[in-house]
Amino acid sequence: VAALRHMAMTQIVTSLDEFRETVRFDRSDPRILVPTMGALHDGHASLLKRGNELKGKSGFLIATIFVNPTQFGPSEDFDSYPRTFEEDLKICSDHGVDLVFAPSTEDMYPGEPSTSVHESSLSLGLCGGSRPGHFDGVCTIVLKLLMLTTPHIAIFGKKDYQQLAVIRRMVRDLNLPIDIQGGETVREKDGLALSSRNAYLSESLREQAPAIRRGLLEAQKLHAEGERDATTLRAAVRHLLADGAPDNRIDYLEVVDPDSLEPFGETGVGEQAVIAAAVFFGKTRLIDNIELGG
Ligand code: PAF
Numbered sequence: 001v002a003a004l005r006h007m008a009m010t011q012i013v014t015s016l017d018e019f020r021e022t023v024r025f026d027r028s029d030p031r032i033l034v035p036t037m038g039a040l041h042d043g044h045a046s047l048l049k050r051g052n053e054l055k056g057k058s059g060f061l062i063a064t065i066f067v068n069p070t071q072f073g074p075s076e077d078f079d080s081y082p083r084t085f086e087e088d089l090k091i092c093s094d095h096g097v098d099l100v101f102a103p104s105t106e107d108m109y110p111g112e113p114s115t116s117v118h119e120s121s122l123s124l125g126l127c128g129g130s131r132p133g134h135f136d137g138v139c140t141i142v143l144k145l146l147m148l149t150t151p152h153i154a155i156f157g158k159k160d161y162q163q164l165a166v167i168r169r170m171v172r173d174l175n176l177p178i179d180i181q182g183g184e185t186v187r188e189k190d191g192l193a194l195s196s197r198n199a200y201l202s203e204s205l206r207e208q209a210p211a212i213r214r215g216l217l218e219a220q221k222l223h224a225e226g227e228r229d230a231t232t233l234r235a236a237v238r239h240l241l242a243d244g245a246p247d248n249r250i251d252y253l254e255v256v257d258p259d260s261l262e263p264f265g266e267t268g269v270g271e272q273a274v275i276a277a278a279v280f281f282g283k284t285r286l287i288d289n290i291e292l293g294g
Contacts, residue, residue: 071137
């Protein structure tokens with residue numbers, strides 16, 4: 001890390017004290033934040049690229065790298081979550097990041113916390129249903145990072161569709177003066193959405209995983225042709241998943257309203273909708289989604 005500190009123009013700060021002592025944003029406008037948990041891949045790189053475009057000549061691009069323990073459940077992969085700090089710094093530096101803030105857990109959680117942010121509507125279903133407390137952890141850390149870095153714009157990937165919606169709601173509800181922007185999902189050639197967790201897949205599971213995308217594309221096609229029955233759309237996804245990925249186990253598969261994230265029921269799917277899925281391949285849980293309607 002010492003050697004990397006001199007890389008290009010990227011400043012690397014790994015403690016809150018150093019952050020408070022050295023970081024001055026006085027004349028940087030606009031300030032753009034890309035919060036991450038590290039293990040950066042091309043999906044993150046595309047968020048950084050967007051941030052770099054948005055910052056223009058006089059702006060300032062900040063990336064945070066922090067594997068946030070409070071958004072992992074007790075039986076989840078916090079300990080084994082990939083940590084690739086040096087490669088991450090290189091990617092940040094290559095993408096015009098002005099400051100990498102990578103605080104310690106002790107800095108971000110100085111004591112056993114008794115305060116957290118709880119979003120009580122959009123976070124109930126989908127990932128929130130199967131990962132209780134996850135979005136409290138996400139909202140709390142994101143609010144802390146927003147307060148510390150005070151960006152004008154913060155960018156989050158659309159692959160975590162629910163996360164983006166929950167953060168937008170938090171920012172609206174708490175009147176935070178920050179523009180939250182969504183970045184498009186980046187995919188492998190075979191359609192698999194890039195994710196730090198793809199690294200956990202065995203060769204055979206990696207071959208099966210793109211079946212999620214094929215299923216979602218088929219459902220999108222049916223919706224474009226006029227299909228408005230949620231069960232039929234879900235069945236199409238299930239069918240292609242069963243076909244291409246015998247070892248999959250669906251955690252959830254829902255057709256939801258893009259804003260409220262409420263599942264569509266008997267009354268039929270709207271013109272605009274999102275299909276969101278979480279699927280286990282072995283122990284690895286992958287998520288993806290697709291927007292329906294233009
Ligand atoms: O999407 C992520 O990587 C994380 O959930 C985030 C937004 C950085 C909060 O820890």
